[in-house]
Amino acid sequence: MSTSLLWFRRDLRLTDNVALHAARASSERVFAVYCTAELERLNARQHSFVSGSLQMLRATLDKHDATLTIADGTQPHALIETARRLGASAVHCSRTYARADRVGEEQARAALQRDGIELHVHRGDMIHEPQATAELKQAPGDGYRVFPPYLAAWRSLDPALPVAQTLPNGRDERPGPIPEPGTATVPAPGETAASAALDKFTTARAADYAVNAPYPARDGTSNLAPYLRFGCISPRVVYQTLARRMSWSWTLASERASMSLFVRQLALRDFFTQLAYFVPALHDDALQEKMRSFPWSEDRAHLEAWREGRTGYPLVDAAMRQLRAQGLVHQRAAICAASFCCFDLGLDWRLGRRVWMEEHVAADDALCDGNWQWLAGVGPDQAAYPRIYNPEKQARQFDAQAVYVRHWVPELKKLPTSAALAPWRVDHQHQIELGFFTPKQYPRPIVDREKTAREFLARYRAFASEPARTKH
Numbered sequence: 255m256s257t258s259l260l261w262f263r264r265d266l267r268l269t270d271n272v273a274l275h276a277a278r279a280s281s282e283r284v285f286a287v288y289c290t291a292e293l294e295r296l297n298a299r300q301h302s303f304v305s306g307s308l309q310m311l312r313a314t315l316d317k318h319d320a321t322l323t324i325a326d327g328t329q330p331h332a333l334i335e336t337a338r339r340l341g342a343s344a345v346h347c348s349r350t351y352a353r354a355d356r357v358g359e360e361q362a363r364a365a366l367q368r369d370g371i372e373l374h375v376h377r378g379d380m381i382h383e384p385q386a387t388a389e390l391k392q393a394p395g396d397g398y399r400v401f402p403p404y405l406a407a408w409r410s411l412d413p414a415l416p417v418a419q420t421l422p423n424g425r426d427e428r429p430g431p432i433p434e435p436g437t438a439t440v441p442a443p444g445e446t447a448a449s450a451a452l453d454k455f456t457t458a459r460a461a462d463y464a465v466n467a468p469y470p471a472r473d474g475t476s477n478l479a480p481y482l483r484f485g486c487i488s489p490r491v492v493y494q495t496l497a498r499r500m501s502w503s504w505t506l507a508s509e510r511a512s513m514s515l516f517v518r519q520l521a522l523r524d525f526f527t528q529l530a531y532f533v534p535a536l537h538d539d540a541l542q543e544k545m546r547s548f549p550w551s552e553d554r555a556h557l558e559a560w561r562e563g564r565t566g567y568p569l570v571d572a573a574m575r576q577l578r579a580q581g582l583v584h585q586r587a588a589i590c591a592a593s594f595c596c597f598d599l600g601l602d603w604r605l606g607r608r609v610w611m612e613e614h615v616a617a618d619d620a621l622c623d624g625n626w627q628w629l630a631g632v633g634p635d636q637a638a639y640p641r642i643y644n645p646e647k648q649a650r651q652f653d654a655q656a657v658y659v660r661h662w663v664p665e666l667k668k669l670p671t672s673a674a675l676a677p678w679r680v681d682h683q684h685q686i687e688l689g690f691f692t693p694k695q696y697p698r699p700i701v702d703r704e705k706t707a708r709e710f711l712a713r714y715r716a717f718a719s720e721p722a723r724t725k726h
């Protein structure tokens with residue numbers, strides 16, 4: 255009887271799992287395996303989320319008389335050991351695109367080959383894989399460095415249709431325990447929760463996405479990030495669900511535009527993934543060569559105040575407190591917090607990225623590197639100067655009633671709206687009456703951001719205009 259393994263990594267689902275489908279098509283018996291070594295590179299929240307997703311997956315497989323084997327130990331030995339024990343002659347997995355995953359994949363391939371076991375790698379978690387869009391590029395070089403032409407190429411391609419739900423059919427008598435999920439707060443894990451999130455979004459929010467998404471207090475986005483990160487849902491399924499709704503004759507033009515904006519976000523996800531695929535050095539170095547030796551600050555006190563949400567700028571602090579409490583952060587608030595970190599505090603974008611990687615439940619090297627570089631003005635953005643976001647103006651525009659900042663910064667609850675958005679503007683007498691700015695209360699701004707942002711821009715301009723030869 256031909257036997258193979260389905261090696262789960264960041265594709266924890268049964269629907270549109272191309273590798274699983276191929277394994278079933280080519281072998282009589284397919285065992286599902288997850289290697290615990292994958293967990294070592296994740297933060298505590300991600301560990302919880304993945305453990306929970308594995309529990310769900312195992313429960314589903316149990317109902318169908320199949321098992322999910324947990325292979326404990328170092329890689330690739332744990333995988334090979336499991337393949338040997340279960341008598342598999344082939345291993346199937348979904349392609350990954352980040353540098354570290356690809357290295358692991360190649361090590362596994364070489365080691366499996368030595369045992370006469372073949373590794374088959376199948377379409378991964380992108381709507382269009384890096385090579386597909388790269389082939390449309392007119393200028394020489396691998397992949398795209400800039401988003402607008404990438405988006406045009408991406409939109410011109412037809413995504414592969416999702417494949418139907420498939421189940422492994424191997425029953426392992428020694429499947430091993432699933433690692434404990436820990437106590438971190440995470441969204442409901444697993445494929446069923448992912449489908450429910452997609453249903454909720456498409457039926458209740460997608461039509462108004464363009465209107466609501468920029469406002470942090472409205473909960474107008476899909477909340478799909480962790481599910482996409484760990485493959486509890488396929489991006490092609492998300493795309494097809496939206497595309498179907500967009501094609502209905504009764505969908506209004508404004509609704510179609512909203513959904514199209516959402517689809518653009520999926521393209522942005524693919525863009526950053528292909529960028530990391532073609533430019534793996536992006537993880538350590540700025541994409542823009544001229545910015546590689548820019549003198550960023552590493553001020554520990556500023557970094558800690560920013561990380562803890564105690565900068566004295568409410569929108570920034572609300573974003574950081576949401577990140578630390580939920581492992582999620584609204585995109586607009588995230589942009590303001592990242593901009594404040596890089597420009598108002600002048601901190602190295604890699605320090606900010608590290609905080610994201612440690613706290614975010616959807617933390618992903620490619621998306622985190624790409625977004626941080628973009629925001630720091632050293633990555634794939636064509637703007638001549640960095641876009642510095644003023645947190646007070648952004649708060650007045652996107653959280654005009656201070657609902658979001660009051661929720662995440664309870665010290666501001668008692669203040670009238672205008673003061674909650676910019677507490678340093680409250681006059682001194684009121685500050686004293688409100689017990690404000692005392693050690694236990696909300697802090698004064700740690701910097702005068704008008705001044706520090708102006709100084710940063712001057713430094714940036716001077717640096718960017720230096721002749722290239724003076725930089726190392």
Ligand SMILES: Cc1cc2nc3c(=O)[nH]c(=O)nc-3n(C[C@H](O)[C@H](O)[C@H](O)COP(=O)(O)OP(=O)(O)OC[C@H]3O[C@@H](n4cnc5c(N)ncnc54)[C@H](O)[C@@H]3O)c2cc1C
Nearest residue numbers: 475476477478479519523585588592616617618621622625
């Ligand atoms: C500094 C910074 C760091 C970020 N790091 C990550 C990260 O590590 N992992 C991550 O998943 N997202 C990251 N993002 C993108 C974004 O914040 C989240 O994907 C989004 O807020 C998730 O909420 P949602 O699922 O409701 O998004 P929606 O608005 O519903 O978007 C749908 C999906 O599109 C993708 N998407 C949306 N915006 C972006 C974007 N800017 N870049 C790439 N993909 C996007 C995500 O997969 C998201 O789930 C980062 C953004 C910033 C500003």
